[in-house]
Every structure is written in structure tokens, then in C-alpha cells.
Amino acid sequence: MTLNGTSAVTERSSRIDWVDYAKGICIVMVVMMHSVLGVEKAAGDTGFMHAFVMFAKPFRMPDFFLISGLFLAVVIDRDWRTYLDRKVVHFAYFYLLWVAIQFGFKAPGFAAEGGWQHVAMLYLQTFIEPFGTLWFIYLLPVFFIVTKLSRKLPSAAIWIVAAALEMAHVVTGWTVIDEFCGRFVYFYSGYLFASYVFALSDRSREKPVLALAGLALWAIVNGALVVSGFDEWPLVSLALGFAGACAIIVMGTLLARMQWLNFLRYCGEHSIVIYLAFFLPMAVTRTLLLKTGLIADIGTVSLIVTVAGVAGAILIWRLALAVRADFLFERPAAFWIAPKKARSALQPAE
Numbered sequence: 001m002t003l004n005g006t007s008a009v010t011e012r013s014s015r016i017d018w019v020d021y022a023k024g025i026c027i028v029m030v031v032m033m034h035s036v037l038g039v040e041k042a043a044g045d046t047g048f049m050h051a052f053v054m055f056a057k058p059f060r061m062p063d064f065f066l067i068s069g070l071f072l073a074v075v076i077d078r079d080w081r082t083y084l085d086r087k088v089v090h091f092a093y094f095y096l097l098w099v100a101i102q103f104g105f106k107a108p109g110f111a112a113e114g115g116w117q118h119v120a121m122l123y124l125q126t127f128i129e130p131f132g133t134l135w136f137i138y139l140l141p142v143f144f145i146v147t148k149l150s151r152k153l154p155s156a157a158i159w160i161v162a163a164a165l166e167m168a169h170v171v172t173g174w175t176v177i178d179e180f181c182g183r184f185v186y187f188y189s190g191y192l193f194a195s196y197v198f199a200l201s202d203r204s205r206e207k208p209v210l211a212l213a214g215l216a217l218w219a220i221v222n223g224a225l226v227v228s229g230f231d232e233w234p235l236v237s238l239a240l241g242f243a244g245a246c247a248i249i250v251m252g253t254l255l256a257r258m259q260w261l262n263f264l265r266y267c268g269e270h271s272i273v274i275y276l277a278f279f280l281p282m283a284v285t286r287t288l289l290l291k292t293g294l295i296a297d298i299g300t301v302s303l304i305v306t307v308a309g310v311a312g313a314i315l316i317w318r319l320a321l322a323v324r325a326d327f328l329f330e331r332p333a334a335f336w337i338a339p340k341k342a343r344s345a346l347q348p349a350e
Contacts, residue, residue: 017265018201019067022252024268026064028310029056031278034133035305039286039298047299049306055223058231059244061136062186066245068140069147069190070197076148085338087144091137093331098276099131105280130175133279137272139179143187155192162188166241167234186241200246204253211250218247267310273329274313281312 033056036049075086103123110119130138150158162185170181190197204211222240225231231240252268255261267274285308289301320328333340 015269017256018205018249018252019070020252020265020268021255021261022063022067022248022268023271024264024266025248025251026060026067027267027271027274028264028306029060030064031274031282031309031313032056032302032306033060034278035282035286035309036302038282039290039302039305042286042290043298043301045298047297047302049299049302054226056244058222058226058237058240059248061183062241063245063248064136065143065183065186066190066197069143069187069192070194072144072147072191073194076151076191082338083144083148085336088141089335089337090331091141093335094272094276095130095134095137097328098134099126102132102134102279105283128176133275135175135179136275139176139183142176142180143184146184147188147191159185159188159192163238166238169232169234169237185238186245189242197249201249201253204250205257208254208257211254215247215250218243222247267314270314270317273317274310276329277313277316278309280316282306282309285309285312 032049033053036047036053040046040050075083078086103126107119107123110122165181166183166185168181170178172178222231222244225236225240230236255264282305286301286305289295289304295301295304317329320326326332
């Protein structure tokens with residue numbers, strides 16, 4: 001088994017149950033964050049869901065990026081044309097499409113604030129400054145390119161530099177730079193240490209009691225550091241990011257072993273679908289509940305908005321397929337620059 005996990009990946013099926021569970025947990029946490037913080041900002045108050053968002057902050061995105069790099073070893077040596085098609089054009093298509101959709105909903109509000117010329121300038125900025133919730137799929141192609149370009153450089157040196165950038169907590173105001181510095185170490189670790197990730201999952205499946213004890217200890221330590229405010233200290237943030245990513249992997253493995261909470265696996269299988277479309281049902285539900293005052297408790301409103309964001313995104317996807325608007329979630333053949341695979345998937349497992 002190689003360090004970067006090529007053997008670990010190629011010997012398994014195209015879909016791995018615990019990976020889908022882990023991605024499902026991650027995407028639900030992402031929707032939860034945007035839903036809860038959006039409700040609390042609009043209401044000017046916090047609810048019980050705020051504690052869950054803060055608890056997940058150290059590991060919510062690190063785990064997503066680590067898993068995104070997990071299967072890279074299988075494809076990194078492909079020719080540049082195929083690689084760019086699968087890892088750059090693929091995500092660029094969905095970014096540009098969904099920026100246009102999201103921007104279309106927000107443009108009238110922008111125009112009311114600064115006129116339509118201001119709207120045009122804001123739209124042009126989305127090419128260099130990721131728009132709203134879409135920064136994740138903007139940044140992924142950057143990670144894929146950087147990793148392939150640095151393929152022949154010493155991996156240990158790259159990892160050390162990436163870890164140092166995370167601990168530096170770089171803040172320039174430009175999302176691409178700030179998030180690259182804060183997240184690349186997790187993506188690169190998923191690529192570099194894939195075999196160890198699979199080994200952790202296998203050990204958790206074999207020894208579930210020990211795995212549960214480890215999860216309990218992690219939850220206590222993570223929660224204590226978040227409450228104390230130490231979670232953003234250099235080195236502590238890096239350690240919590242990796243510890244939380246490992247915890248989600250273990251959780252996903254245990255859930256897959258017991259076949260519990262299958263809706264999380266479903267969410268993981270369609271994580272990018274949810275990521276692209278949740279903003280609309282989330283915003284509509286938040287506005288409806290807060291303006292009507294049907295529910296007074298902010299925590300309950302936040303929970304309902306979270307559920308609506310996830311379920312609404314899946315519903316939008318199903319409706320799109322029903323009315324033949326597949327282009328919203330599946331890249332049309334016209335936008336492929338390399339021979340199309342037998343089955344086009346929004347989030348390839350290769």
C-alpha cells in the first residue's frame with residue numbers, strides 16, 4: 001500500500017459507504033452553519049443551534065477538504081487535458097452557472113443599493129472573489145492544479161509549508177488566498193495520507209467500542225477548547241481540524257457499519273447538489289418564518305431552516321431532472337474538453 005493511498009482506493013468499489021456518510025455529515029453541517037448564522041443575524045438573537053455551529057467550526061470544512069483529496073492519487077498522473085476536464089472545467093462550469101443563478105436572485109437588492117452599474121461591477125468581481133456560499137467549488141480546482149504542479153516536489157516540505165500557512169491564520173480579505181492558506185493542508189493530507197485514512201476507517205469498523213470511546217473523548221476536548229476560545233490558537237486549530245476530520249471519518253464508518261441514518265448517506269451521495277441549491281429554500285424559509293413570526297424560538301427557526309435547506313435542495317434537483325433541466329446539476333457534453341465518461345456524475349468518485 002502506497003503512502004498516498006492508491007492501492008487503498010483502487011481495491012474498493014466506486015462508492016464507499018463511510019465516505020458518503022462522512023460527506024453527508026459535512027454537508028448538513030455546512031447548511032446548518034449558513035442557516036443558523038443567517039437566522040441569528042436577521043433576528044438579532046441567538047438560539048440553541050448556535051452551540052452546534054460553534055462546536056463544528058474547527059472541523060466542518062477541514063473534513064470536507066480532506067475527503068476531497070482522498071481519491072486524487074488515482075487520477076493525478078493522467079494527461080493534463082483529462083485532468084483539467086475532470087478537476088477544473090467540471091467545477092468551473094457549476095460555479096459559473098450557479099453564480100449566475102444566485103446573482104440573479106440578489107441583483108435587484110444590489111441595484112437598489114447602488115444602481116445597475118454597481119451590479120455589473122459586483123458580477124465581474126465574482127470571477128476573482130468567490131460569490132457567497134460557492135467559494136468551496138471555486139477553490140477546489142485551485143487545489144487540484146497546485147497539487148498536480150507540485151507532484152515532483154518533496155511532499156514533506158509541501159505539507160510543512162501548508163501546515164504553517166494554516167497556523168498563520170492569514171487574513172487578506174481575499175477569499176481565495178485566505179481559504180487556500182487555511183484549508184490546503186487538509187486537502188493535501190487527504191491526498192498524501194489516504195492509506196492511513198482508510199486504515200483508520202477499517203480499525204473503527206473492527207473495534208466499534210474503542211471507536212466510540214475515542215469519539216467521546218474527542219467531543220469533550222473539542223467542546224472544551226471551543227468554549228474556552230483556545231480553538232483558534234496556532235497549532236491548536238490545526239490539531240482540532242485533523243482530530244475533527246478523523247472523528248467524522250470514524251462516525252461515518254460506524255454509521256455505515258450499522259446502516260443507521262441512511263439519509264446522511266443519501267446527502268453525502270448528493271453533497272454537491274445540496275451545496276449548489278440549498279441557498280434558495282434556506283433563504284425563502286428563513287424569510288417566511290421571521291416575517292410571519294409563526295415560531296418565536298430562534299433555535300427552532302434555525303433548525304427548520306436547516307432542514308428546509310437540505311430537503312429543498314434535493315427537491316430542486318429532482319424537479320430539475322423531471323423537467324429535463326439536467327444541465328443545472330449535470331455538465332452537458334458541450335462543456336467537456338476530454339472524452340466524456342460512460343456515466344457523467346456531478347461529483348466523480350474517481
